[in-house]
Structure formats: C-alpha cells, structure tokens
Amino acid sequence: MSVVIVRGAVAVVEHSRCVRTGDVVIVDGVIAEAADPEGATVIDATGCVVTAGLVNAHHHLLQTAFRTLPGTRGIAMRDWLPAMAAAYAEAGIDTELTGLAARAGLAEAVLSGVTTVADHHLTWPSGADTVGMARAAAEAAADLGARLVFVRGAARDDPEEAAASADAIVRALLPGTHGGVSSDGMLQIAVGPAGVHSDPRETFDLLGEVARTHGLRRRTQANEVVDVEIAVERYGARPLDLLEEWGWLGPDVTLAHLCDVTDDEIARVAASGATATHAPGCDVPMGWGVAPVRRLRDAGIAVGLGTSGGGSNDAGHLLADARLAMQVSALVGPQLAASEVLSMATAGSADGLGRAELGRLTPGSAGDLCLWDVSGVADAGVADPVSGLLWAAPGRRPRTVVVAGRIVVDDGRLTTADEGEIVAQLFERVRR
Numbered sequence: 001m002s003v004v005i006v007r008g009a010v011a012v013v014e015h016s017r018c019v020r021t022g023d024v025v026i027v028d029g030v031i032a033e034a035a036d037p038e039g040a041t042v043i044d045a046t047g048c049v050v051t052a053g054l055v056n057a058h059h060h061l062l063q064t065a066f067r068t069l070p071g072t073r074g075i076a077m078r079d080w081l082p083a084m085a086a087a088y089a090e091a092g093i094d095t096e097l098t099g100l101a102a103r104a105g106l107a108e109a110v111l112s113g114v115t116t117v118a119d120h121h122l123t124w125p126s127g128a129d130t131v132g133m134a135r136a137a138a139e140a141a142a143d144l145g146a147r148l149v150f151v152r153g154a155a156r157d158d159p160e161e162a163a164a165s166a167d168a169i170v171r172a173l174l175p176g177t178h179g180g181v182s183s184d185g186m187l188q189i190a191v192g193p194a195g196v197h198s199d200p201r202e203t204f205d206l207l208g209e210v211a212r213t214h215g216l217r218r219r220t221q222a223n224e225v226v227d228v229e230i231a232v233e234r235y236g237a238r239p240l241d242l243l244e245e246w247g248w249l250g251p252d253v254t255l256a257h258l259c260d261v262t263d264d265e266i267a268r269v270a271a272s273g274a275t276a277t278h279a280p281g282c283d284v285p286m287g288w289g290v291a292p293v294r295r296l297r298d299a300g301i302a303v304g305l306g307t308s309g310g311g312s313n314d315a316g317h318l319l320a321d322a323r324l325a326m327q328v329s330a331l332v333g334p335q336l337a338a339s340e341v342l343s344m345a346t347a348g349s350a351d352g353l354g355r356a357e358l359g360r361l362t363p364g365s366a367g368d369l370c371l372w373d374v375s376g377v378a379d380a381g382v383a384d385p386v387s388g389l390l391w392a393a394p395g396r397r398p399r400t401v402v403v404a405g406r407i408v409v410d411d412g413r414l415t416t417a418d419e420g421e422i423v424a425q426l427f428e429r430v431r432r
C-alpha cells in the first residue's frame with residue numbers, strides 16, 4: 001500500500017463548495033479519508049494552497065511546435081487555417097514530431113499544474129501512421145506521468161479513413177476495453193471532427209459510430225465566428241442546428257468555444273445534456289469574442305476550461321487562462337468568481353470528459369493535486385488565498401504536482417524527465 005499525506009496547507013480546495021484545512025491523504029493513488037501514517041510519504045504544504053490537479057479540456061498539443069509562427073497572428077481564421085496547414089506540410093507531420101510536440105506540451109502542462117490534458121489532434125497527413133502518432137502522444141504522457149485524453153480528430157480528412165483510423169487507435173491503445181478509458185485511468189480516447197466548418201456530415205456519422213462501438217466520448221468545436229459563417233453559407237443553417245440534426249448534441253458530447261450562441265441555442269445545448277469548454281486564451285486573440293459562460297452555467301451546462309493549441313494561444317498554462325476567463329467575463333455579463341473558474345478548470349473539465357473522479361479532492365477521487373505556494377511577495381496582502389490563486393501572481397506555477405499518488409513535479413521541476421532535453425529535442429526537429 002502506498003500512502004501520501006499532504007500536510008499543513010493554508011487551504012485545501014476539495015471542490016467548489018468546500019475549502020478546508022487539514023491533511024489530504026492519498027492511498028494507492030486515490031484520495032482517502034485517512035490512513036496509517038507509518039511509512040507514508042509526507043509532503044509539507046506549509047504556505048501552500050492545495051487544489052485538485054487542473055484538467056485542460058481542450059488542447060492541440062501538436063501546435064506546441066508552431067508557436068508564434070510568422071503569418072499566423074492578427075489574421076482572420078479563414079486565412080489562419082491555410083497558414084497553419086502550410087506550416088504542417090512544410091514540417092511534415094509524423095510520429096516523431098507528434099511525440100516531441102506532445103512531450104513538450106505535456107511537460108509544460110504538468111509544470112503549470114495540469115494533470116490531465118485533452119489533446120484534440122486534427123492533423124493527419126494521408127498515408128501517415130496514425131496509430132503510431134497516437135501512440136507517440138500516449139507514450140509522452142506515460143513517460144511524464146500525466147493523464148492524456150487523446151481525441152482522434154478530423155479536419156477535412158476522408159471520412160472513412162478517419163473512422164478506420166479511430167477504430168484502429170482504440171484497438172491498439174486500449175485493447176479489450178469498453179468506455180474509452182484504460183484500467184489505470186491514465187489514458188482515454190475520444191473522437192471529434194474539428195467542426196461543421198471543416199467536416200461533412202459523413203465524418204460526424206462515421207466517427208459517431210466508432211464512439212458508439214467503443215463507448216467513447218465525442219468532442220467538437222462549435223460557434224467560433226468562422227464556424228457560424230461557413231455553416232450559414234454552406235448549409236443555410238447555424239452550427240448547432242446541424243449538430244442537432246446530425247445527432248451530435250447529447251450528454252456524451254462536449255463543444256469547445258461557443259463564442260457566438262443565442263439564448264435559444266444555449267437552451268437546446270442544456271436540454272441535450274451536452275457540455276462545453278471555454279477557451280478564452282484562443283478566442284480572445286483570434287478575435288472570436290467572449291463566450292457567455294455565465295449564461296451557459298446558469299442554463300445548467302457543465303463548462304470546462306481549455307487553452308486550445310499553440311497556433312492560437314502560445315501558452316499551455318491553464319491557470320493563466322482561468323485568470324483571463326475571469327477578467328473577460330465582465331465584458332459579457334456579471335463577472336465569474338475565482339472559485340467558479342477554478343471549478344471549471346478542474347471538475348467542469350473533468351465532467352465534460354465523463355471523468356467524475358478527476359478534478360476534485362473528495363474521498364474516492366483520483367489522487368491528482370497541486371501545491372501552490374502563496375507565501376511570496378506576489379501574494380502579500382491577499383485576503384483570500386484561493387481567489388488570489390487566480391487573481392494574483394499571473395503565470396504562477398505549482399511547487400509540487402502529484403498524479404495518481406506519484407510526485408511528478410517537485411520544487412517546480414519535473415521528476416520524470418529532463419526539461420532541457422525536451423526543449424532541445426523539439427527545437428532540433430522543427431529546425432531540421
């Protein structure tokens with residue numbers, strides 16, 4: 001039996017309605033009420049707030065290799081898509097680059113307190129070893145000790161090829177399982193076309209069939225500005241009308257972005273049981289506007305938080321985007337509270353993945369947590385250290401990160417890999 005005890009924290013955020021002090025106990029990778037301290041690993045949390053590990057519900061890890069790319073900033077999405085596609089073609093997306101980009105993106109994630117990343121992978125050159133690419137991302141996560149949700153996406157892929165590849169990925173990476181999650185909970189597989197702006201109904205149908213066969217979650221992106229424009233132009237309908245008609249609004253579906261939504265659409269998403277992912281670190285710089293998160297939550301929709309990828313948001317730092325989410329929320333309605341946004345970045349994201357065991361520190365939950373040091377000058381004078389986590393010290397990183405009871409970041413450093421090597425390997429590949 002392995003026991004980890006986190007002791008002496010300023011505050012422990014169990015979930016959005018329970019902030020307490022006292023120990024956090026992890027037994028065999030799972031949060032427990034208490035345990036025999038004999039032989040336990042004790043982590044000193046003096047001066048720290050302890051939260052559940054953050055869950056990044058929307059990332060495109062491959063884009064980690066394409067940050068601040070010339071010609072991709074300050075332009076419309078219609079022009080951004082071909083600019084990114086040209087960069088992908090020039091770099092040659094293969095197993096090696098997929099793995100190295102995932103490794104860098106996931107290392108950045110855990111170093112910033114994210115213990116689960118949903119990687120919506122959208123770039124599959126024809127003839128590529130798609131199982132190898134998915135496996136490379138999964139291996140990067142396993143090496144670093146992070147949880148990965150690999151989303152077999154599609155963006156103008158041949159529908160039948162995309163579905164065959166998704167099916168092969170599930171069979172290769174999660175053999176003999178149903179429900180899309182590995183028995184240790186470290187790897188999940190989901191499917192998701194990029195959106196109605198890029199993929200035809202057939203892709204949604206066929207990937208939906210793969211999801212039904214294997215019990216996978218479904219994810220897509222909807223109602224960014226260009227998504228609405230193209231849907232109206234091509235089909236004479238709005239994206240959510242199409243998704244509803246195509247059977248892609250339901251409790252197993254998560255919709256990222258949702259910047260441009262009407263009250264009627266919000267009501268229909270809520271009635272369907274679908275969940276949402278807010279990604280202001282992408283939506284704001286892309287000029288798509290601010291998703292009405294307050295209205296989504298008031299309608300009863302579970303809302304998670306994601307960074308989206310390095311092609312639009314050059315930082316995979318979810319807590320920084322939680323801060324941004326609070327700041328910009330005041331532009332579209334009553335401001336979101338820090339506790340609400342923290343709960344979006346943890347339990348909200350986890351619920352959208354169908355993973356109720358993640359994103360909270362209640363007994364029985366996964367033993368994923370972060371120690372955030374709030375004893376420094378950037379937190380001096382802060383009245384509420386939990387609100388301060390988001391409002392103060394932008395870009396803060398956790399001192400310690402634990403995933404399934406294993407310490408993966410200690411004193412701000414990876415325990416599982418050499419950060420410098422990860423950086424050097426990605427630069428070596430992209431500059432080749």
Ligand SMILES: [Zn+2]
Pocket residue numbers: 058221256279282308309
């Ligand atoms: Zn996105």
